[in-house]
Amino acid sequence: MTLNEIKNAIRNVPDFPKPGIQFKDITTALKQPEIFHQMLDLMAEKYRHTKIDYIVGIESRGFIFGAPLAYILGCGFIPIRKQGKLPAEIISQEYALEYGTDKIEMHKDALKEGDNVLIIDDLIATAGTAEAAAKLITQAGAKIIGFTFAIELSSLQGRKTLEKYAPVFSLIQYE
Numbered sequence: 582m583t584l585n586e587i588k589n590a591i592r593n594v595p596d597f598p599k600p601g602i603q604f605k606d607i608t609t610a611l612k613q614p615e616i617f618h619q620m621l622d623l624m625a626e627k628y629r630h631t632k633i634d635y636i637v638g639i640e641s642r643g644f645i646f647g648a649p650l651a652y653i654l655g656c657g658f659i660p661i662r663k664q665g666k667l668p669a670e671i672i673s674q675e676y677a678l679e680y681g682t683d684k685i686e687m688h689k690d691a692l693k694e695g696d697n698v699l700i701i702d703d704l705i706a707t708a709g710t711a712e713a714a715a716k717l718i719t720q721a722g723a724k725i726i727g728f729t730f731a732i733e734l735s736s737l738q739g740r741k742t743l744e745k746y747a748p749v750f751s752l753i754q755y756e
Contacts, residue, residue, distance in 0.1 A: 588753045590616045591732065605732050605755065607703055611645065620752060621646065624701075624729055625653045627750055631726060634696040635659050639685070639714050640666070642703035646731060650701065659691045659698075661714050672720055676713035685710065687717045694722035704732040705751060708739030715746045 590610035597604040610616045624646065635657045638647025644660060651658035664673065664684040671686040692698065700714050711728055718725055725747040733740065733751035740749045 584753060587616055587620060591753065605704060605734075607642065607645075607731060610731075620731055621649055621653060623752055624650055624731075624750075627729070628654060628699060628727070631699075632697050633699050633726060635692065635723075636699045636701055637661055637687075637714060637718060639700070639702040639710055643701050646703065646729075647701040650729075659687065661685050661687050661717065672717055674713040674717045674720075676709045678709070683710075685713050685717065687714075687721070689721075692718060692721040692723040696721075696723040697726050698723045699727050699729060700725060700747075701729045703730065704734065705730040705739045705743070705749070706734045706737045708742040711739070712742050712746075715743065719746070 587610060590613055592606040592609040594604040594606050596602065633654055633656045636647045636651040637659045638644045640660065640662045648658045664686055667686050667688055670689040672689050673684050673686040675682050675684045698718050700711060702711060705711060715725055727747045728743050728749045730751040731753060733754045735754045736756045743749050
């Protein structure tokens with residue numbers, strides 16, 4: 582299976598969620614077991630020989646890749662959630678949206694000083710949410726060893742924002 586086959590399995594939805602946006606819908610790739618397996622295998626291969634204590638998945642599509650990847654790599658999984666979704670004491674980070682701000686949260690006791698963390702989400706665009714996750718993780722004293730995404734919208738240059746924290750890996754790139 583090639584990266585082009587994976588890319589072709591991702592549906593493009595024009596004008597969603599608003600006019601002018603070309604939404605990359607991974608659900609069409611995920612429903613094909615051989616495509617989903619290949620995506621996870623390629624991500625796992627990238628990090629198979631890296632010491633990772635935890636994979637941190639960003640709500641919600643980061644959970645789709647993060648939990649099975651943590652299983653494959655034999656490490657723990659930690660969710661970063663939208664505001665108000667976690668039951669115990671949290672730390673939070675606000676980030677900018679096109680029209681306003683939002684906030685993500687992580688349990689305060691999820692990480693400790695020196696933990697090696699891989700951050701994962703389905704897509705990197707401007708990197709606002711991923712950078713907020715990076716700030717939460719560094720606030721907890723953990724070390725970010727990398728960012729992984731299934732899809733990268735390279736024309737939005739989110740990679741440049743994240744590379745000041747750790748290397749960025751993406752399976753598929755779109756302009």
